[in-house]
Amino acid sequence: MDADIKAKFDAYPGHIKPHMLALRSLIFELAAELNAGKVTEELKWMEPSYRVKNGSPVRMDWKAEHPDYLYLYFHCQTKLVETFRTLYSKELTFQGNRAIELPLMQPLPESIIAHCLTLALEYKQRRNLPLLGA
Structure with missing residues (x-):
């Protein structure tokens, strides 16, 4: 983790930082499982951002x-959030066509979030498939 990313995570309140680090770890774990290649981690719009080649x-x-939510943001010109909404409208809450809202007072729906992140990490291979091949 480079110094700017570390500073961003260190700036989160104590009760928020573990949740953010858990999401970060999930991204790296999924990328490794999917053989997605190197994960580029940087700040975009002062937010931790993650991408892989495909x-x-x-x-x-x-x-x-x-303060009661974490947010996962996706490129608004993709079919990602539209697909997530189709698949998980009963389980997740969304912010327009760009984000999943994760309430801190509820347990993280890890398998659902892992599936959403998998679709994002493999987006270029899936973008032409109905429901991204989900």
């Missing part, structure tokens, strides 16, 4: 103005 970028953040 995927679509994923950003994540916590906002003080919405």
